[in-house]
Amino acid sequence: MAFKFPKCKRTKDGTYGPTSRDHYYLPISYHARTALKKLSKSRWCLSEAEQFYVFRIADEPWWQCTVNHGLFSIVDFGNVIVGEEGERLAAFPIPRNSSDYWHGYPIQTEESKPGPDLLDRWEEEGIITPHLRRKIETGRL
Amino acid sequence: MSHLRIFIPAGVLDSYVYSGYLFAIFNDGTLRVLPLQKVYEALTSQHAHFKGTLRLAILRNDWQDNLQAVTFLAIGGFRKVLAKEWQKAALNRFTIEFDKDKDWQILAKAPAMPIYDIRLYANRVYLAHRDGVREGRLSFYHNEVRLDNPLVKIFDARTVNISARSGNLMFSADHEGLYYGSLWNERKTTKISSRCYAPKSLRTGWSGFDVVNYERQAHFSYLENEIVRRKDQRPFRYSEIDESPEKIEIVRMAAKTYSMNEVLEKVPFQSGDVQYCFNSTTTCFFFLKDGRFVSVNFAKERRDNVRLRSKIHPMFSAAKEIISQKPSSAAAFPLGCVVEYFDRVLLFHDGKVVTLEDSPVISVRTFPASRRFRRQICITKEDGIALHAVFPAEDEISRINTPNRLQRMALAAA
Numbered sequence: 001m002a003f004k005f006p007k008c009k010r011t012k013d014g015t016y017g018p019t020s021r022d023h024y025y026l027p028i029s030y031h032a033r034t035a036l037k038k039l040s041k042s043r044w045c046l047s048e049a050e051q052f053y054v055f056r057i058a059d060e061p062w063w064q065c066t067v068n069h070g071l072f073s074i075v076d077f078g079n080v081i082v083g084e085e086g087e088r089l090a091a092f093p094i095p096r097n098s099s100d101y102w103h104g105y106p107i108q109t110e111e112s113k114p115g116p117d118l119l120d121r122w123e124e125e126g127i128i129t130p131h132l133r134r135k136i137e138t139g140r141l
Numbered sequence: 142m143s144h145l146r147i148f149i150p151a152g153v154l155d156s157y158v159y160s161g162y163l164f165a166i167f168n169d170g171t172l173r174v175l176p177l178q179k180v181y182e183a184l185t186s187q188h189a190h191f192k193g194t195l196r197l198a199i200l201r202n203d204w205q206d207n208l209q210a211v212t213f214l215a216i217g218g219f220r221k222v223l224a225k226e227w228q229k230a231a232l233n234r235f236t237i238e239f240d241k242d243k244d245w246q247i248l249a250k251a252p253a254m255p256i257y258d259i260r261l262y263a264n265r266v267y268l269a270h271r272d273g274v275r276e277g278r279l280s281f282y283h284n285e286v287r288l289d290n291p292l293v294k295i296f297d298a299r300t301v302n303i304s305a306r307s308g309n310l311m312f313s314a315d316h317e318g319l320y321y322g323s324l325w326n327e328r329k330t331t332k333i334s335s336r337c338y339a340p341k342s343l344r345t346g347w348s349g350f351d352v353v354n355y356e357r358q359a360h361f362s363y364l365e366n367e368i369v370r371r372k373d374q375r376p377f378r379y380s381e382i383d384e385s386p387e388k389i390e391i392v393r394m395a396a397k398t399y400s401m402n403e404v405l406e407k408v409p410f411q412s413g414d415v416q417y418c419f420n421s422t423t424t425c426f427f428f429l430k431d432g433r434f435v436s437v438n439f440a441k442e443r444r445d446n447v448r449l450r451s452k453i454h455p456m457f458s459a460a461k462e463i464i465s466q467k468p469s470s471a472a473a474f475p476l477g478c479v480v481e482y483f484d485r486v487l488l489f490h491d492g493k494v495v496t497l498e499d500s501p502v503i504s505v506r507t508f509p510a511s512r513r514f515r516r517q518i519c520i521t522k523e524d525g526i527a528l529h530a531v532f533p534a535e536d537e538i539s540r541i542n543t544p545n546r547l548q549r550m551a552l553a554a555a
Binding site: 039078079085086088108110111116129130131132133134135137138139140141 | 255257271302315413
């Protein structure tokens, strides 16, 4: 059965949130599914509200990767495709200023992936299975 | 097309078929081995009426590769009877349980988990993991395998893939690059060059004695190597029953490197259109972003000008909806290929598409260079190992029925 994202409303200034950490998510136009295809910019296949959900589940438990300095997210054991090119992981770089809005985009594991610290944590907490971890680490997800 | 499926329940992370044995990395980090003869005996004790078919499927995939087979398969109706028996056996869902401690023999303890890749080659086992690569030499006895020495660390970088051909091994260390090892003039362990041959490598494929390095799943570079035929030199220690005694040594790795755009120069699509690609010795396979699955042959008439031919061959266009998804991995198979998706494994063979597994798997392996196991597909799942054996297509049988030079000589001598 397809994953059902919870509903969420956009704020007046175009952001989504706050999360329990008081963080706001701002969708970026060139990562939107309707954006023109650019070689260096991945595109979501999710709506803005769905993108916020992907961000929120990474932000609230603080799925931070110390190696790549950002949050990483995965939905429902990777069963949900988040990007136009079949991506199943998303990255959210830490904003330069704590008051800045967060943004994020889908990632291919062959280009960028969470470091072993976050993968260890995900595996311990049952967010991913050992075989999914192997696929992430070998760039096959 | 019919394929036999034999399922062996076990808690494993990866598995590999080599020289008549099933090697597996268990969840507890042990490298264990199970003789395929044991699998065959256990199965035939329950399904005695499929004894012959199971023997061809599990132990002797080379049954059609000799002069006797050429003679027998030329007899009208013989192939049909064989195919019918195979089909009958394929209707069974063979599941056979083995005791982890009694039946599976422990060979070694993996140095670190998870193991990213396991490769059995030239009577050696290679384990790739986050701390590098370990190697162990194997000796085969009757229904028993021994590790001659404890696993030795031969490489330090985090390695995600190992491939081998003619005594030469390629180690893909992701962002740390591509490295080359050789078994020529072997002493105790594989000699690995300290030079990095490409800045990034996820996996490699062999095209003859050249290497295709995949920096990304949809992007490669082609490394042309200089080779020398060693007529008098004793080759490295290979498996005499399953591996070819190749006597070609690479003397200069990556003598010339071609970019993907150079190799695709004549092809009517561009590198940006590719979603996933892989290669066999003669052919490059492309899953394109528009949903097409095509193959293109290498043109290597001139050694210094490697290109793909301009003619593209559409493959299995009927399954466009299925193949438009991005593959996780793919492996060449006689007259086709096996493709792993996130949630299933498909066999593309003889113009048809067959679902081998309909749930996520850990790894998919084929053994096209093996003599006895080239028609087997070894799929590792979270709950066990699925061995698939595929009956040869009509075209493959026809090719066998056309005697090659050696067979013609033998027939003439007879």
